Amino acid sequence: MITARRVVQFGFLTLTVAGVFLFRGNAERWCPFGGVEALHTYVTEGNLTCSLAVSNFYILAGVLVMTLTLRRAFCGYMCPIGTISEWLQRGVARLGVRPVRLPYKLDRTLSLLKYPLVAIILFFTYKTAELVFRGFDPCYALISRHGEDITFWAYVVSGGIIAGSLIVVMPFCRWLCPLAAVLNPFSRFGFTRITRTEEACVDCGKCAVACPMAIPVNKVRQVTAARCLSCLSCIEACPAGETGAVSWGPPGLVGRRWPVGILIAVLLFCTATAVAASYLFPLPSFTKTRGRKPAETATAELAIHNLACRGNANLLMYYLERDDMFEIPGFIKLEAWPGPGTARARITYDPLRCDEATIKHAITEPYYDALGGLWRLSPFQIEGYDPLGTTEGDTTRDP
Amino acid sequence: MQHKVVVNLFVGCVVLASVPALAGPAEDAARAFADGKALLAEAKFDEALKAFVTAARTDVGNQEYHQTFFMLRQVVRMRKRIQRKQGPDQWMSMARALRTFYHDHRIYSESLPLDRKIHEQHLAPDSAVMLAETLLALDKSAEAIEVLGGLGKKDASPRTSVLLGLAVARQGRIDEARALAGKANVGNDAGPRVFYELARLRAATGDSQGSLEALTRSFELTPPSRLDVLRAEAKDCTDFSAFASSADFTKTLKTQSSIEESGCSKGSTCGNCPKRATCGCGKE
Numbered sequence: 195m196i197t198a199r200r201v202v203q204f205g206f207l208t209l210t211v212a213g214v215f216l217f218r219g220n221a222e223r224w225c226p227f228g229g230v231e232a233l234h235t236y237v238t239e240g241n242l243t244c245s246l247a248v249s250n251f252y253i254l255a256g257v258l259v260m261t262l263t264l265r266r267a268f269c270g271y272m273c274p275i276g277t278i279s280e281w282l283q284r285g286v287a288r289l290g291v292r293p294v295r296l297p298y299k300l301d302r303t304l305s306l307l308k309y310p311l312v313a314i315i316l317f318f319t320y321k322t323a324e325l326v327f328r329g330f331d332p333c334y335a336l337i338s339r340h341g342e343d344i345t346f347w348a349y350v351v352s353g354g355i356i357a358g359s360l361i362v363v364m365p366f367c368r369w370l371c372p373l374a375a376v377l378n379p380f381s382r383f384g385f386t387r388i389t390r391t392e393e394a395c396v397d398c399g400k401c402a403v404a405c406p407m408a409i410p411v412n413k414v415r416q417v418t419a420a421r422c423l424s425c426l427s428c429i430e431a432c433p434a435g436e437t438g439a440v441s442w443g444p445p446g447l448v449g450r451r452w453p454v455g456i457l458i459a460v461l462l463f464c465t466a467t468a469v470a471a472s473y474l475f476p477l478p479s480f481t482k483t484r485g486r487k488p489a490e491t492a493t494a495e496l497a498i499h500n501l502a503c504r505g506n507a508n509l510l511m512y513y514l515e516r517d518d519m520f521e522i523p524g525f526i527k528l529e530a531w532p533g534p535g536t537a538r539a540r541i542t543y544d545p546l547r548c549d550e551a552t553i554k555h556a557i558t559e560p561y562y563d564a565l566g567g568l569w570r571l572s573p574f575q576i577e578g579y580d581p582l583g584t585t586e587g588d589t590t591r592d593p
Numbered sequence: 594m595q596h597k598v599v600v601n602l603f604v605g606c607v608v609l610a611s612v613p614a615l616a617g618p619a620e621d622a623a624r625a626f627a628d629g630k631a632l633l634a635e636a637k638f639d640e641a642l643k644a645f646v647t648a649a650r651t652d653v654g655n656q657e658y659h660q661t662f663f664m665l666r667q668v669v670r671m672r673k674r675i676q677r678k679q680g681p682d683q684w685m686s687m688a689r690a691l692r693t694f695y696h697d698h699r700i701y702s703e704s705l706p707l708d709r710k711i712h713e714q715h716l717a718p719d720s721a722v723m724l725a726e727t728l729l730a731l732d733k734s735a736e737a738i739e740v741l742g743g744l745g746k747k748d749a750s751p752r753t754s755v756l757l758g759l760a761v762a763r764q765g766r767i768d769e770a771r772a773l774a775g776k777a778n779v780g781n782d783a784g785p786r787v788f789y790e791l792a793r794l795r796a797a798t799g800d801s802q803g804s805l806e807a808l809t810r811s812f813e814l815t816p817p818s819r820l821d822v823l824r825a826e827a828k829d830c831t832d833f834s835a836f837a838s839s840a841d842f843t844k845t846l847k848t849q850s851s852i853e854e855s856g857c858s859k860g861s862t863c864g865n866c867p868k869r870a871t872c873g874c875g876k877e
């Protein structure tokens with residue numbers, strides 16, 4: 195069963211590394227904590243910071259379902275930081291260096307650190323609508339290929355995690371991880387759990403020693419601790435093995451001893467469903483509405499070049515709300531999916547007051563910024579629309 | 594051997610012959626664009642527009658041609674619209690937009706009637722400054738003195754004093770201009786335009802060292818994106834002609850901006866960011 199977990203860990207780590215370094219993708223869009231950070235801005239303002247996408251919400255939902263069924267299996271099987279941290283420790287253990295085991299009370303006290311940390315991160319992120327701590331994030335340093343806003347401190351934190359992992363088992367995951375702080379309340383009610391059959395237990399204590407999260411498995415009947423990774427190391431360590439005193443499954447339901455294959459199947463199902471949903475139901479990552487919806491509305495679906503980020507979507511809104519000769523009288527709503535290259539935008543308008551041509555003019559024509567006393571040129575080009583085409587014959591004709 | 598030379602000569606001729614054919618449209622477009630610029634400088638808007646549309650249609654990938662055409666097309670439309678009957682706010686916003694365009698392209702003769710009308714309606718220090726700027730650009734210093742002199746004491750500012758000094762200097766009253774330059778009280782918090790005009794005033798009164806100092810400050814305070822426009826204006830400004838060929842002036846023209854164009858907020862405050870159209874944050 196441990197081999198199966200290692201294979202899954204290796205698979206997700208390889209996927210992350212290949213996605214980031216080989217395919218140069220934006221792995222940040224698949225971070226569940228990104229979903230937590232983006233939630234407030236999305237609900238209150240209807241948009242997301244540049245590097246995040248609606249996929250963050252889908253993956254967060256997938257991880258929450260996973261946590262409600264498999265507890266913190268995401269940390270034990272999928273998270274690259276968890277895998278690297280755990281494998282580093284195993285590496286030094288092979289060289290004969292035994293991990294330091296902190297006194298139980300100290301370990302529990304340190305594990306509380308992640309709650310004020312997540313509170314601080316979310317408070318400032320929600321307040322500023324920016325990923326203010328991204329520059330310090332060791333995971334972001336990895337998945338952004340040393341992104342522009344990475345600070346020296348991200349590497350200090352990374353160094354700390356690496357050094358700490360050589361001494362203690364998964365210190366970041368236990369004490370500091372903000373995602374763990376979010377998952378723990380859900381994990382507490384996790385459907386499956388580790389059960390120890392006291393009658394069969396020989397009280398060797400090996401399960402507790404093997405537990406990377408320092409859970410005293412040998413002292414409880416059921417592991418209800420939120421931090422359980424469902425890693426099944428305790429079962430593996432039991433001298434009687436899979437048929438021994440420690441088992442995994444949903445207690446009191448359809449038999450408590452479940453094969454590890456189910457665990458992995460649920461894990462992969464949650465992940466695949468979240469990924470598929472983000473492609474099948476791509477909600478707009480930027481929505482802004484103006485005025486009241488009339489009885490009848492029409493929509494213009496446009497492919498716009500240079501609608502790269504939230505900033506440019508804000509700028510597009512600025513063009514749609516312009517108050518000069520290219521004003522759109524019946525403009526109602528902008529829904530956009532900003533991204534590199536050509537991005538999609540859906541514009542809802544009142545067909546009795548304007549038409550698609552008016553919208554296209556408004557998006558592509560320069561405007562005078564009275565505040566700055568400057569003429570600004572539109573950075574947007576609409577696919578399939580030739581603004582020069584409107585000038586056939588009389589080049590000065592009003593649209 | 595001889596055969597090889599003939600083949601090489603033939604290939605060379607084909608390549609040479611194809612160069613003009615390949616470069617043709619781009620060159621035609623560049624020519625049309627240059628014609629458009631020249632026509633625009635002469636305030637021949639409709640002709641310039643036709644030249645720009647030719648450039649944009651000939652070299653379809655050139656964004657500069659497209660954008661220049663779009664902007665002029667809008668200015669031409671605005672010039673027509675402003676003649677029609679409309680509300681004062683609408684008129685004022687169009688007038689200001691047109692005035693900015695005229696000044697950016699140094700078509701001061703077109704700006705003058707607008708500036709006069711704006712000042713007539715407002716009679717405010719900033720409308721007086723706008724009108725005086727245009728009058729000075731058109732060498733109408735006597736009228737500029739009248740406009741600025743018409744401002745009350747409470748409306749006087751470093752900028753009005755500097756412009757008044759410049760107008761006075763143009764009238765040959767150098768001592769009076771020097772006194773105004775001394776009294777102008779241009780503080781460190783003044784904007785780049787005030788320093789630029791102070792540089793012109795000092796140059797007009799023979800203080801080349803002081804002029805270069807003010808010019809340097811003006812460049813330092815100008816955002817990087819506007820620096821080239823100001824450099825070109827300084828190069829062509831007759832007030833600096835006394836030392837325009839000096840090494841110090843050349844060195845001053847190379848002064849870099851010391852202000853930041855505004856850092857990227859990664860989306861939360863893009864609405865007013867001057868780089869928002871080109872920053873491309875979020876691009877992979």
Ligand code: SF4
Pocket residue numbers: 388404405406407408409411417421422423424425426427428429
């Ligand atoms: S209790 Fe067992 S399954 Fe849970 S973390 Fe510890 S070793 Fe892993």
